[in-house]
Amino acid sequence: MDENKTHVISALVLHKPGVLQRVAGLFTRRGFNIETITVGPSENEGLARMTIISKGDEKVLEQITKQLNKLIDVIKVRDLEPGITVKRELCLIKVHTVTEKARSEVIQYTNIFRGRVVDVSPETLTVEITGDPEKIEALIDLVSVFGIKEIARTGPTAITRGTKTI
Amino acid sequence: MCIGTSGPGATNLITGIATAYMDSSPILAIAGQVSSHLIGNDAFQEVDTIGITMPITKHNYQPMKADEIPGMIKSAFYIAGTGRPGPVVLDLPKDVQEEEFEFESAKDMELPGYKPTLKGHPKQLKRAAKLIQESKKPVILAGGGIILSGATEELLQFANVINAPVSTSLMGKGSFPEDNPLSLGMLGMHGRKVSNFIVDECDCLIAIGCRFSDRTTGLLSKFAKNAKILHIDVDPAEIGKNVDVDVPIVGDAKTVLGDLINVFDPKPELKQEWLNYVKDFKNSCIPRLSFNEVPLKPQQVIKELSEAITDDTIVTTDVGQNQMWMAHYFDVNNPRKFISSGGLGTMGFGFPAAIGAKIAKPNNDVIAVCGDGGFLMVCQDLATIKEYDIPVIIVVLDNRHLGMVAQWQKLFYDERMSQTHLGESPDFVKLAESFGVKAERIKKPGEMKEAIKRAIKSGEPYLLDVIIDPNENLPMVPPGCGITEIVGEYKVEREYPDEIVVKASAKENGGD
Ligand SMILES: Cc1ncc(C[n+]2csc(CCOP(=O)(O)OP(=O)(O)O)c2C)c(N)n1
Ligand SMILES: [Mg+2]
Numbered sequence: 001m002d003e004n005k006t007h008v009i010s011a012l013v014l015h016k017p018g019v020l021q022r023v024a025g026l027f028t029r030r031g032f033n034i035e036t037i038t039v040g041p042s043e044n045e046g047l048a049r050m051t052i053i054s055k056g057d058e059k060v061l062e063q064i065t066k067q068l069n070k071l072i073d074v075i076k077v078r079d080l081e082p083g084i085t086v087k088r089e090l091c092l093i094k095v096h097t098v099t100e101k102a103r104s105e106v107i108q109y110t111n112i113f114r115g116r117v118v119d120v121s122p123e124t125l126t127v128e129i130t131g132d133p134e135k136i137e138a139l140i141d142l143v144s145v146f147g148i149k150e151i152a153r154t155g156p157t158a159i160t161r162g163t164k165t166i
Numbered sequence: 167m168c169i170g171t172s173g174p175g176a177t178n179l180i181t182g183i184a185t186a187y188m189d190s191s192p193i194l195a196i197a198g199q200v201s202s203h204l205i206g207n208d209a210f211q212e213v214d215t216i217g218i219t220m221p222i223t224k225h226n227y228q229p230m231k232a233d234e235i236p237g238m239i240k241s242a243f244y245i246a247g248t249g250r251p252g253p254v255v256l257d258l259p260k261d262v263q264e265e266e267f268e269f270e271s272a273k274d275m276e277l278p279g280y281k282p283t284l285k286g287h288p289k290q291l292k293r294a295a296k297l298i299q300e301s302k303k304p305v306i307l308a309g310g311g312i313i314l315s316g317a318t319e320e321l322l323q324f325a326n327v328i329n330a331p332v333s334t335s336l337m338g339k340g341s342f343p344e345d346n347p348l349s350l351g352m353l354g355m356h357g358r359k360v361s362n363f364i365v366d367e368c369d370c371l372i373a374i375g376c377r378f379s380d381r382t383t384g385l386l387s388k389f390a391k392n393a394k395i396l397h398i399d400v401d402p403a404e405i406g407k408n409v410d411v412d413v414p415i416v417g418d419a420k421t422v423l424g425d426l427i428n429v430f431d432p433k434p435e436l437k438q439e440w441l442n443y444v445k446d447f448k449n450s451c452i453p454r455l456s457f458n459e460v461p462l463k464p465q466q467v468i469k470e471l472s473e474a475i476t477d478d479t480i481v482t483t484d485v486g487q488n489q490m491w492m493a494h495y496f497d498v499n500n501p502r503k504f505i506s507s508g509g510l511g512t513m514g515f516g517f518p519a520a521i522g523a524k525i526a527k528p529n530n531d532v533i534a535v536c537g538d539g540g541f542l543m544v545c546q547d548l549a550t551i552k553e554y555d556i557p558v559i560i561v562v563l564d565n566r567h568l569g570m571v572a573q574w575q576k577l578f579y580d581e582r583m584s585q586t587h588l589g590e591s592p593d594f595v596k597l598a599e600s601f602g603v604k605a606e607r608i609k610k611p612g613e614m615k616e617a618i619k620r621a622i623k624s625g626e627p628y629l630l631d632v633i634i635d636p637n638e639n640l641p642m643v644p645p646g647c648g649i650t651e652i653v654g655e656y657k658v659e660r661e662y663p664d665e666i667v668v669k670a671s672a673k674e675n676g677g678d
Contacts, residue, residue, distance in 0.1 A: 014278075018216065021220065025220050026221075059406070063403065063406075066403035070403055071279070072279050074279050075279045
């Protein structure tokens, strides 16, 4: 078994102040690893969906799930298996592009990656890309030769494939 | 229920709340808060009570309008008292306290994320029964969950049906009568020798309502290493947290035990060989209580205390050697008669806990057994018991040391004694008398028993300052060791004493 597997945990929580703190506090206090966390409204009014990416072995994952479930404001928790999960992240990259050549190369790469240019200034190009975190890494790698001024990433959010819901 | 003012009042509640959280005590703590429009401004006596208490409560609430209060109170009591009990905090801003509104008693609670599982899964019950049937050397480990769920009757019945000896955690003291032949006494760092060795040897450990704390298990890799483990707990997160479990059952101890008793068909056969072995082992290491010397040995004090009280007496302890002496040597036969701070080990717990117990159970005698150090942390409550006439009896086991820490310094830190001698002050008798509380000093064998009887008879608050031998150490398992690695002499009453008759042998208890 993979000792330090990356897990995608999806949690349905009450959409009210303090819930994020309860969840984040739980991770810190119990020494659980937290790579990224995203929160937003869900299909149910009053409920938000949190997607947490965490690393750990099966035992740790079991504790994370059980401890999350103990929180009164958490309604449901599910470890999303990679095979049945769509995982997407949004990333904005501000690239240093003073030369015409740099500019056109960055635009080319962005197109290949199905990204979009969302802002232009005399010295920079800002591109938007969505996708699997690995794909985002790849684009970042490519454009880093020009000099990256800033990166903003949302962290992945995820949902199960097919008709199944959590 | 307890109440504190905002800021320092709220922070003073923290230790008590954390104590309740660790030992799963249902409490509602209400803290004052600055007016809602001042929150976040670092106002006078403002503190982030919600933030501070998040990791030490089952849940907490901060109403921003008065009409939220009834629903929150209703939910708070429900959450605190159900499932695995625990503390709930209500952080109440001043303007909300003063707001007037049309009172409407709370409608249904909206707690979609809170549904404790009470009934054990039938498939797991069957697997558990099979495991027990097949075992040759079963042992029950009973925790505080038995007492919280009111399952002591079921536990007794269950132990008799499967003919297994019963060990308890500290919080489990009182879950099974310690005068029962099947009782092994407390397990763990300061556990009874028989308990530690029999759990070590068992091939099937049935843990109920306990959380395998490090003080109970010792080094995990050496804990009950030949045993299949069956764990029954209402909190799913406790199952598999510290110890790998073969059969997990999530559910309330009372319900699960009741159901489990009925699953056996046929009844497990009597493991006579194992029971004889346990009985012989137990008789070979009955802790010695009688010591006819001055300064008094704590064991002798406990012996006299036991002789002076009844099974209805509620005894609380503080934390330290006093607590562990009581846990080790003092037999408890009924639930909720032994109250102690287990998980957090909060010094200063014993005396106020006794006050609470006396107010809840005015017809029971209540005795707080405290260390001199711990009692000093809360001695101002002598004013409380005097003013409100709450007749609790305080026994200060006076060794002029922070005895437990001193013991560690002696055993593990080359006798580098640091900050553990308490010196000559105060005079506890004079201290009590200054509050108008009657007090006596006890120095010699024989005095304790009479003094306790006098104190009970007086019907008044009473303090006994018992001068004990500061050099008496508890038997203990050093941290990082397996539970059979007890250091120090384990003083035994007598080898194979005639007067100790194992009353009902396992055979008479059925098992056919
Ligand atoms: C509030 C608090 N502070 C410190 C400790 C650490 N501690 C555990 S036992 C102990 C000594 C207790 O001394 P005393 O109350 O005299 O009891 P004794 O061990 O002598 O019986 C200390 C300091 C604690 N458990 N609680
Ligand atoms: Mg002391």
